[in-house]
Amino acid sequence: MDTDIQLLLELQEIDQQISKLKKLKEQIPQEIEALKKQKEELIFRFEKIHTDLKKAEALKREKELDIQSYEDRIQKIQEALERVRTNEEYKALLREKAQIEEMIMEVEDEILSLMEEVEKLKEEEQKLQQIIDKEKEEIDKKISEKEKELENIEQQLKELEEKRKDVASRIKPQLLSRYELVKNKKGTAIAIIDSDTCTGCFLIIPPKVYSSVVKGEGLLTCPHCGRFLYYQPK
Ligand SMILES: [Zn+2]
Structure with a gap:
């Protein structure tokens, strides 16, 4: 027959296991949250690069249209120069032409750096695309492992509570x-x-x-x- 102290020790052992499991049970949802956040950040990072890329491409197209309209204006100045009658008018048109040519050069520089940016972002997007699916899969796997662990703990706790009831009833x-x-x-x-x-x-x-x-x-x-x-x- 069990002595009082043996039963009490058994109860204490069960209680210690229960409290250890309860602590774990509290921890796991936080760990799952952290993993979900990690996944969201990954998606956010990808989406940000994608958005930046689309923005840079749109801006580049806009600048190219600007150049187009500057060139149209130069074409018109060119035509006007042929019909010009006074020296003053001629000088004014040349000045305007030079100004527009300068603006074209500036915009061309902008387009060049936008092209570099687009290339860089495309590379980043591609690199991330390659790892993102794998990483998301790994995170999902970890999450389902944690969820399973939680289920296990709940099952173990149920069993321990039963065992505790039995031991307690004999004290x-x-x-x-x-x-x-x-x-x-x-x-x-x-x-x-x-x-x-x-x-x-x-x-x-x-x-x-x-x-x-x-x-x-x-x-x-x-x-x-x-x-x-x-x-x-x-
Ligand atoms: Zn003491």
Whole structure:
């Protein structure tokens, strides 16, 4: 037959497993959230490059149209130059032409740097495209592993709660309520005596209590912290 202390120790073991699993159970949803965020960031990064690329391409097209209209204007100036009558008019037209040519050069520089940007973004987009699917898959795999782990923990907790009920039912009600009381207050309700010290509160146990515990003369508690005392022969 199990002694009181053996049953209490069994209960404590179950309680420690339960609290460990509960901590894990709390952690996992946060880990899943972090993974989901990682995936979102990946998608966001890709979308940003894609948007930047589209913007740069649109701007480049816009600039090319600008050049087109500048060239049209130069064509018109060219035609006007042939019909010009006064020297003043002639000079004014040439000035305008030179200004437009300068603007064309500026826009051409802009187009050149936009082309470089487009190339760079295309490269980045391609590189990311290659890794993104694989990374997303890996993250999804990790998420489903975590979800499975959570299910496992819930199952284990259910089993432990059942086991706990069974063990608790075999403990004298008075001892059980004392166990719960001390456990709720101190975290653990049973402490091993090491030499003459309670390993729960690390205070010295009176010699009389100590020798009774060592001899196994009934269930005693630490006078300082209230934990059940347990002697483990070395
Ligand atoms: Zn103690």
